Every structure is written in structure tokens, then in C-alpha cells.
Amino acid sequence: MEPIISIRNLTKTYDSGLQALDNINLDIRRGEIFGLLGPNGAGKTTLISIICGIVRPGEGSVSVDGHDIVSDFRAARSKIGLVPQELSAATFESVWATVNFSRGLFGKPPDPGFLEKILRDLSLWGKRNERIMALSGGMKRRVLIAKALAHEPEILFLDEPTAGVDVELRHDMWEMVHGLRESGVTIILTTHYINEAEEMADRIGIINEGKIGVVEDKTVLMNKLGKKQLTLSLQHPLSKIPMELDDHPLELSADGNALVYTFDTQKKHTGIPELLRHLSQYGIDFKDIHSSQSSLEDIFVSLVREKA
Amino acid sequence: MNVYAVRAIYRFEMARAWRTLMQSIATPILSTSLYFVVFGAAIGSRMGEIDGISYASFIIPGLLMLSLLSESISNASFGIYFPKFSGTIYELLSAPVSPLEIVLGYVGAAASKSVILGLLILVTARLFVDYEIVHPVWMVGFLLLTAITFSLFGFIIGLWADDFQKLQIIPMMVIMPLTFLGGAFYSINMLPPFWQTVTLFNPVVYLISGFRWSFYGVADVNVIISVGMIIVFLLLCLMAVGWIFKTGYRLKS
Known part of the structure; x- marks a missing residue:
């Protein structure tokens, strides 16, 4: 048209x-x-x-x-x-x-x-x-x-x-x-x-x-530029992310009570099963889990910063 | 031709005049009446005739021209300046209207208001002074031509001005002195020869002289020259407006 x-x-x-x-x-x-x-x-x-x-x-x-x-x-x-x-x-x-x-x-x-x-x-x-x-x-x-x-x-x-x-x-x-x-x-x-x-x-x-x-x-x-985040609320706070988890794109919240895992929705493998298996393997227990998707605002800000 | 647009602008501008009736009509009539009382009845009664016309009658065309010029300029300049000042000019610039249609709407309304005002002043003058109109068709012609030309000039001032002070400078500092020195209150034949020559460079002399001729059949300069001068000024104003719209001067960045 x-x-x-x-x-x-x-x-x-x-x-x-x-x-x-x-x-x-x-x-x-x-x-x-x-x-x-x-x-x-x-x-x-x-x-x-x-x-x-x-x-x-x-x-x-x-x-x-x-x-x-x-x-x-x-x-x-x-x-x-x-x-x-x-x-x-x-x-x-x-x-x-x-x-x-x-x-x-x-x-x-x-x-x-x-x-x-x-x-x-x-x-x-x-x-x-x-x-x-x-x-x-x-x-x-x-x-x-x-x-x-x-x-x-x-x-x-x-x-x-x-x-x-x-x-x-x-x-x-x-x-x-x-x-x-x-x-x-x-x-x-x-x-x-x-x-x-x-x-x-x-x-x-x-x-x-x-x-x-x-x-x-x-x-x-x-979908293309949006990222999803998985937030795991921990049973026991951590002072730092264990070295064994270095391969995963993880961030620790400021108070140490939550791990935030960022993944790409476009990829075939999100890496979540491996992450959960490793957490269990290293004795890191969590009491709650929730996911969120980046908003258009996040996408906009990242694109504008990228260009700047 | 976008006739609806011309009509919309014209009606919008005329509505503004009715909304501000005191300022648009009553004030100029009052001030001109005061001129008739002071210069016509009070001082005029002690003065002799000029070219066989009583002084009170002699000043009527000049006073009428004074109001016509100042009102034409102020109506048209304010009409286009205020949308620029308030920001509503965006609508005019984004509308499917040509410069000619914009000019017809704004200048047409300003000239209409001036002509109405001029006729009202003429009627009011009858309350104070006796006068005659020897060439009524020419009188109406001069009235229309002057109202249109100076409304166009006011429109240019409104486009050019970027603050309220500039809106007032030309009418107060140029037009008013030129009108007072243009034979509104005297015949230029009463001046010494040198100043008679200098006065001929004042374009308002031709307006007042021609207009007075339409009333009493006497003129300081040839009436054809008077008409020619008004038409030349009209053409200059049209060229200036055309240039402004073509270049977007003070309208578009």
C-alpha cells in the first residue's frame, strides 16, 4: 500500500x-x-x-x-x-x-x-x-x-x-x-x-x-530489543556472587537478598534451567521467583544512549 | 481560491472589532470630534477662509484621512501581529491558504473597519460643521483606496514587528507626523516656497490633497498625481508582502 x-x-x-x-x-x-x-x-x-x-x-x-x-x-x-x-x-x-x-x-x-x-x-x-x-x-x-x-x-x-x-x-x-x-x-x-x-x-x-x-x-x-529479567529472592543473603556462577549474567541486589538474571527472549536457549541447576548444586536456596520484561522506555533509553 | 478561508479570517477579524467596539469605533470618533470642536468650532471661527472654504470645513478631509490612516495601520498590524505573539499563527501557516487569501482576509477586514469608521466620522462631523462633497464617487474611491493601501502597510508592519513597541513605532513616529505636516490643518500653498518643495516629498500630502479635492473641488496638487501616488504606494506594499510570504521573513524559520 x-x-x-x-x-x-x-x-x-x-x-x-x-x-x-x-x-x-x-x-x-x-x-x-x-x-x-x-x-x-x-x-x-x-x-x-x-x-x-x-x-x-x-x-x-x-x-x-x-x-x-x-x-x-x-x-x-x-x-x-x-x-x-x-x-x-x-x-x-x-x-x-x-x-x-x-x-x-x-x-x-x-x-x-x-x-x-x-x-x-x-x-x-x-x-x-x-x-x-x-x-x-x-x-x-x-x-x-x-x-x-x-x-x-x-x-x-x-x-x-x-x-x-x-x-x-x-x-x-x-x-x-x-x-x-x-x-x-x-x-x-x-x-x-x-x-x-x-x-x-x-x-x-x-x-x-x-x-x-x-x-x-x-x-x-x-521482542527484538527487549530483555527479560528473572529475579530470585534468596533465603539467605549473599555478600557476593559465587565464582562458580560467573558464567551466568547475574547481578546481586544491593542488600544481597536477590539475584537478577537477564536473558534474551529471542534466543532459543534462555539458560534458565542451567542456572537453577547450578544454584541448587551450590546450595543457594530461593524463596520466590518472578520475571519481568523491559518496557519500551528501557528500550528507548538504551537506544538513545547507544547512539550518543 | 479558498473562499471559506478568506471568509473565516475576515469574519474572525470583524468579530474582534465588535468585541472591542469602544476601542475600535467609539474612541476614534470621540477624538476626531474633539478636533472638530477645538480646531473647527473654537479656533476655526477666528480664522479666515482657505481657498474659499471655511476653516472648520477645510480640515474635515484631513482629519478624516488622519483617522483612516492610523486605524487602517493599527487594525491590520494588530490583526496579524497578535497570532504571532500568542502562537496561534501555526494554524494559519499550516492551513491550505495562499498568501493572497491571507492578505484578502486580514487586509479586507482592516480596510472594511476603516471605511466604516471613516463614514461614521463623516456623519459625526455633520453635527459640528457644514460641508459638501462635490465628487462623491471620487470621495468613496479615495476612501477605499487609502484604506486598502494603508491596511496593507499595517499588515507589513504587523509581519515585521517582533514586539509591541515596534508595532507602535511606525504609526506614532512616522505616520502621525507626516499626516500633521501633510496639509491636514493647512493648505501647503500657505507655506514658504522652500517648504512647499520639501512638503512634496511627503506622500500624505497627495492623499489629503486628492481627498480634499473630492469634497470641495480644490487641491494643492493635481488629482491625477494624487491617485498615481496612492497606486504606487499600493504596488510597493503588495511587492513587500509578496516578498515576505515568498521568503517566510519573520514568519517561518
């Missing part, structure tokens, strides 16, 4: 000399939720801003549903909705006026019924006549989402959408994003909350220092 967004050899250097993007090649698939992760200053917002038309592109090309973002900007931009990172909204306007403005700006005829549905879905209908300045931060965030959806975009960019919002609203937004995906909207999400990407994204792209490092299906990424 044709990608809905195709980025080829995109480079961006600001007038200050800062190179924000370095030869980015990326395809976003139609209908997916794509999580773009990266540390602060990695180039996430620059990349989004170029696709949306806010920042001038450098070398390379970007097409949106087959339309070049420069030569065919009108067709490309009409397909995109953007929820920016900052809470930027016309503070003196009412909620109703501002969503109507957004719909018109993107070339759509008035449709009060559609806008009512969006506001109801976002629990904003009761606030439609209130000025934006009178709303809480969470409500303002919802208004920005309503504005981005007002022209029925096929692609929605969510740049840190849940920054500074409470847990309840965050979960509401996750639900809303899943609902939009089901209706066929492609979603590109940047977030600092890695668990958010873990919860929502189908694919993950990791960007660091202006370069795309990894682009992978989330589950594949987690």
Missing part, C-alpha cells in the same frame, strides 16, 4: 547553523498510529513542522498522500490536522467560534452538526460559548484537538498531546485516538510519555540528533 506520508532525504539546517534534521527517510502507513520518540531537541517538532508547512524544508522532499508539500501545498495541507505542543489558542474567542474558524480556514463549508459531534465527543459541548481564556489547561488541550479535527483531516499530528494533563484526560485521549484510528485517520504521535507510545502506537520511530535511528513495528521492536 502507498504510504500516506513519504519523506525522502529530508535535511533541515536553521539560519543559526543548527542542523535539526539529517537525511531523514521515513514512510508513514495509511491508517496506522506512528509513535515518534526522541529526547528533547532530537528534531521531532521540526520534522512535524516541516510536514505541516510551519517550517521551511531544507533539501529533500515530503509528499502527503501523493501531494508534494511545497508545489502542491494546498492539497497536502488540507489532509492534515495538527495539535501543537504549546497551548496556543485565540484566548478571547469562544470555543464555538474558534472551531468554526478552523474549519473555514481549511476550506470546508460550515457544518454545525459535525462540529457539535466533535465538541460532544471531547466533552466540550457544555463549554461551547465560553471564552478559551476561561478554560483549564486540560480543556484548552481538548479545544486544540477539536480545532485540528474540525476539517475532517485524514492525518492527525499530535505533538506531545498529553503534556501536563491529568490521568483521566490522558486515558480519554488514548480512547479518542484509538477511535480516530478505527475511523481511518492516520495518527503521528510524539510524546515524552513512553508508556503512551507503548499503549497506543502500532509502529515506533526513534529520532535522535536529527537522524531516524530505528523504525519498527512496536511488538517486533520490543
Whole structure:
């Protein structure tokens, strides 16, 4: 299937000399939720801003549903909705006026019924006549989402959408994003909350220092790069790991009460039976055992550190 | 042409004027009325006629032009500057709108507000002074052309300004003095020959002279030259806006 967004050899250097993007090649698939992760200053917002038309592109090309973002900007931009990172909204306007403005700006005829549905879905209908300045931060965030959806975009960019919002609203937004995906909207999400990407994204792209490092299906990424740990709570604390166990990748907890064994889920042999046999052989008894898998956050941190 | 976008911007800007009715309409009408009272009725009654026109009537076109210029500039400059200041400009830049459509929306609204204000001032002036309009079509033409041109100029100032002080500098430090020295309160024929020549370098002279001609049929400079000067300034402003959008100057990094 044709990608809905195709980025080829995109480079961006600001007038200050800062190179924000370095030869980015990326395809976003139609209908997916794509999580773009990266540390602060990695180039996430620059990349989004170029696709949306806010920042001038450098070398390379970007097409949106087959339309070049420069030569065919009108067709490309009409397909995109953007929820920016900052809470930027016309503070003196009412909620109703501002969503109507957004719909018109993107070339759509008035449709009060559609806008009512969006506001109801976002629990904003009761606030439609209130000025934006009178709303809480969470409500303002919802208004920005309503504005981005007002022209029925096929692609929605969510740049840190849940920054500074409470847990309840965050979960509401996750639900809303899943609902939009089901209706066929492609979603590109940047977030600092890695668990958010873990919860929502189908694919993950990791960007660091202006370069795309990894682009992978989330589950594949987690299986490929994820590590599992087996923690054994000991009957009697150890002062150090016995030399006989040196062949096993073991760590002793600070208080000496637990041994942590790290293994690769992709390998055919995990080494656990041998470890347990050796523990028994050397008289190391344990009272409890549990396993855990590394989260996307662990994977992200290790990948970013690896690149640094 | 994204007509819905032009309409959305236009209505948004007009709504701002109605929201700030006191500042947008009432304040300029009050201050212009004070000019009529002080310069027209109080001082004007002790002054002789100029070119056969009573002083109170003579200053009406100049005063109207003074309000028209300052309101056109401030409406248009604030209209585009505030989204830059508040960060909402992202929506305009990411929308499928061309520079022409943006200009039509913002400048169209600013010019509309100025024309409405100009007509209201004209009606208010009738309460204080008698005047006639010899060439009403030309008067409306001058009104529209000046409102559009200076709204465009204000739009450029709004794009250029990166703080509130810069937003005020050009209207207060350039436009206001040029208008006061542009024959709003006197005929340039009353100046010594040297200063008459110097005054011809002031573009506002041509606006006021042409506008006054549409009222009373008398002008300091040829009316065709006046129209030509406004059109030249309009074209310069259009070129500047075109360059700003093409390069993204102060809009896109």
C-alpha cells in the first residue's frame, strides 16, 4: 500500500547553523498510529513542522498522500490536522467560534452538526460559548484537538498531546485516538510519555540528533530489543556472587537478598534451567521467583544512549 | 481560491472589532470630534477662509484621512501581529491558504473597519460643521483606496514587528507626523516656497490633497498625481508582502 506520508532525504539546517534534521527517510502507513520518540531537541517538532508547512524544508522532499508539500501545498495541507505542543489558542474567542474558524480556514463549508459531534465527543459541548481564556489547561488541550479535527483531516499530528494533563484526560485521549484510528485517520504521535507510545502506537520511530535511528513495528521492536529479567529472592543473603556462577549474567541486589538474571527472549536457549541447576548444586536456596520484561522506555533509553 | 478561508479570517477579524467596539469605533470618533470642536468650532471661527472654504470645513478631509490612516495601520498590524505573539499563527501557516487569501482576509477586514469608521466620522462631523462633497464617487474611491493601501502597510508592519513597541513605532513616529505636516490643518500653498518643495516629498500630502479635492473641488496638487501616488504606494506594499510570504521573513524559520 502507498504510504500516506513519504519523506525522502529530508535535511533541515536553521539560519543559526543548527542542523535539526539529517537525511531523514521515513514512510508513514495509511491508517496506522506512528509513535515518534526522541529526547528533547532530537528534531521531532521540526520534522512535524516541516510536514505541516510551519517550517521551511531544507533539501529533500515530503509528499502527503501523493501531494508534494511545497508545489502542491494546498492539497497536502488540507489532509492534515495538527495539535501543537504549546497551548496556543485565540484566548478571547469562544470555543464555538474558534472551531468554526478552523474549519473555514481549511476550506470546508460550515457544518454545525459535525462540529457539535466533535465538541460532544471531547466533552466540550457544555463549554461551547465560553471564552478559551476561561478554560483549564486540560480543556484548552481538548479545544486544540477539536480545532485540528474540525476539517475532517485524514492525518492527525499530535505533538506531545498529553503534556501536563491529568490521568483521566490522558486515558480519554488514548480512547479518542484509538477511535480516530478505527475511523481511518492516520495518527503521528510524539510524546515524552513512553508508556503512551507503548499503549497506543502500532509502529515506533526513534529520532535522535536529527537522524531516524530505528523504525519498527512496536511488538517486533520490543521482542527484538527487549530483555527479560528473572529475579530470585534468596533465603539467605549473599555478600557476593559465587565464582562458580560467573558464567551466568547475574547481578546481586544491593542488600544481597536477590539475584537478577537477564536473558534474551529471542534466543532459543534462555539458560534458565542451567542456572537453577547450578544454584541448587551450590546450595543457594530461593524463596520466590518472578520475571519481568523491559518496557519500551528501557528500550528507548538504551537506544538513545547507544547512539550518543 | 479558498473562499471559506478568506471568509473565516475576515469574519474572525470583524468579530474582534465588535468585541472591542469602544476601542475600535467609539474612541476614534470621540477624538476626531474633539478636533472638530477645538480646531473647527473654537479656533476655526477666528480664522479666515482657505481657498474659499471655511476653516472648520477645510480640515474635515484631513482629519478624516488622519483617522483612516492610523486605524487602517493599527487594525491590520494588530490583526496579524497578535497570532504571532500568542502562537496561534501555526494554524494559519499550516492551513491550505495562499498568501493572497491571507492578505484578502486580514487586509479586507482592516480596510472594511476603516471605511466604516471613516463614514461614521463623516456623519459625526455633520453635527459640528457644514460641508459638501462635490465628487462623491471620487470621495468613496479615495476612501477605499487609502484604506486598502494603508491596511496593507499595517499588515507589513504587523509581519515585521517582533514586539509591541515596534508595532507602535511606525504609526506614532512616522505616520502621525507626516499626516500633521501633510496639509491636514493647512493648505501647503500657505507655506514658504522652500517648504512647499520639501512638503512634496511627503506622500500624505497627495492623499489629503486628492481627498480634499473630492469634497470641495480644490487641491494643492493635481488629482491625477494624487491617485498615481496612492497606486504606487499600493504596488510597493503588495511587492513587500509578496516578498515576505515568498521568503517566510519573520514568519517561518
